[in-house]
Amino acid sequence: MKNISILGCGWLGKPLAVSFLEDGFTVKGSTTSEEKITDLESVGIEPYLVNISEFEEFDDFLNSDILIIAITSKDVDGFENLISQIQDSTIQKVIFISSTSVYPRINKIMTEEDAIIENNPLVEIENLFKENTFFETTIIRFAGLFGGQRHPANWFKGGKKIPQPKGFVNMIHREDCMEIIHTIINQNCWNETFNACSTHHPTREEFYVNARMSKGLEAPVFEENEKYEWKIISSSKLENVLGYEFIHDNLLSI
Template sequence: MQTIDKQNLKPNNNISSLSSTSIGEQKKEKIGKKVAIIGCGYVGKAVASYWYQQGYIVTGTTTREEKISDLENITHNPVVVRGDNLEAIEKVVEDQETILVSIAPISDRQVSAEVYAQTYIPTAKNLVTVLNNNSTVKQVIYLTSGSVYGDKKGEWVDETSPLDTESDYGKVLVEAENIILGLKREDIKVCLLRLGGIYGPGRKLNKRLGRMAGKTLPGNGENYVAWIHLEDIVKGIEFVQEKGCHGVYNLVNDMKLNSKELCDLICDRQQLERVYWDDSKPSFSSLNARVDNSKIKQEGYQFIYADTLI
C-alpha cells in the first residue's frame, strides 16, 4: 500500500506554478488568440479567467442568463448557449482557434443517465457537425472523466484500456467521447482529457469528506478513485493547448487510494471519527481502477498537486 505523508498538505513548490516564467515567456504569442469555452462552470470559469489574464480573446458560455454577469470580468464575450442548439454552437465556434468543452449536467445531485445523455450527446454531435464546416479552429479540448474505465476491480488502467460500455452512465460518456473522436479533420487536433474527481477552492476534500465523519457510506470502501486539483486542470489544459496535443490523456494525480484509505486520511488529519462502510450496498462510485497518468507526464506535464489532497 502507498505511504501517505499526512503532514504534506502543500503543493509541490519545485514545480512551476500557473504564473511561471516559462508560461509567461510565451505570453506574447498568446495575445489576441481566439478561444471559446463551452460550459463556464467550476472548471470553465477558472480556465476563462486564466486565459483572459494571458491576453486571449475569450468567449464563454453558460445556459443561464443570470450567470452572464459572473462571466463579464473573465471573458470578452459571455453568451447564453445550450449545446443542443446547433445555430448557437455555430456562432460560438465561428472564428475561434481553440475550443474547450467543459460541460456537465446542471444539478447539485446525481442526475439520471437520461439527463446525462441530454447534456453530453447533442452538444458533442452539434460541435462535430459545426467543426466539419469550419476552417479556423485548430484544436478542440474535450473534458471527460476517468470514470469511463468503470469497475476494473482496482486494476491499473491507461488510455488504451477497455472502457465501461455496460453501465448507463458509462455508455453516455463513452458515446460522447466517440462522437468527438469521430471528428475526422486532419487540420484539427482533438484532445480528450479524462479527469479525476475535481477538488480545489470551494470543493475541498477536507470539507466534503470531513462531513462524512462518523457516518456510514455504501460499499466496502475498497474501490479505487482518482482525483485532480482545479489548478492542475487549468495548467493541464494550458499545457495541451500550447503543445497542440492530439489524442486521449488521463489527467489525474498520483494518489492511488481507495475510498476507505482516502476517508481515513481526511478524517484522521482533522481528528474526526472515521467513516463506516456498509458492504451490503453498492458503492456510489462507478470507478474502481488505478488510473495511470504516465502518458501526460511523458509529454512533459508536471503536476502542481501530484500527491496532495486538501
C-alpha cells in the same frame, strides 16, 4: 492561435478562462444561465448563452481558433449538432473534457489502451470527436475533481456510507486540470487521449478520514462491501508525452 471559446464556464471553465485571459488570449465563454452573463463579463470573458440540447446556432461563439468543452452533458444528439456546427466554423482544435468513469472497476491499473464501458454515452461522444476529420481533438479523461469550494470532506454527508473503503482513490485538483489544458495547447499536442489523475492513490478509507479530519468533522461511515472492486487510473502517458509533473500529488495533504 490566441482566440479560445470555452463551452461551460462553471467550476473549471470560469477560472480556466481567467487564466487564458491572463496569458493574453481572447476568451469567449458560455453559460446556460442568464444570471451568470454579468458575472462572466465582470472578469473579462465575452459571454454567450449556449445550451447544446436546444439545437440553436452558435456561430459567433464558435468564431475562435480553439474550443474547450467543459460541460457535463451526455446528450449525444446535442453533441452531434454541435460538431456539425464546429465543422462549419473557424475552430481548428478541440479539447474535450471526458472522465475516467468510462473505465470499469476490474481490479487493475487502467491505461488509455484498456477497455472502456460499452454503451456509455460519454464513450459515444468521445468517438464522435475522434472520428471527425474537420478539426483535431484531444480528449482528457479527468479523474475525480476537487479544489476550490469542492472539498472531499463535504461529500457523503448525513451519515451516507462510503462504499469500497479498501479501494483506491483516483482524484485530480482543479489547478492540475487547468495546467494540463495549458500544456496541451502550448505543446500543440492534438489527436491524443490522456488520463489525468494524481499519481497518489491512497485507499478510500485513508483519503476520506483524512479529508474529514482536516476540516474538523466527524469520521465518515463506510460500507463493508462483500465484493472488492477497484481501479487505479494511470497517468503515465500524460507524464511521458507531455513531461507533466503534478502540482498536487499528495492527496493526504489537500
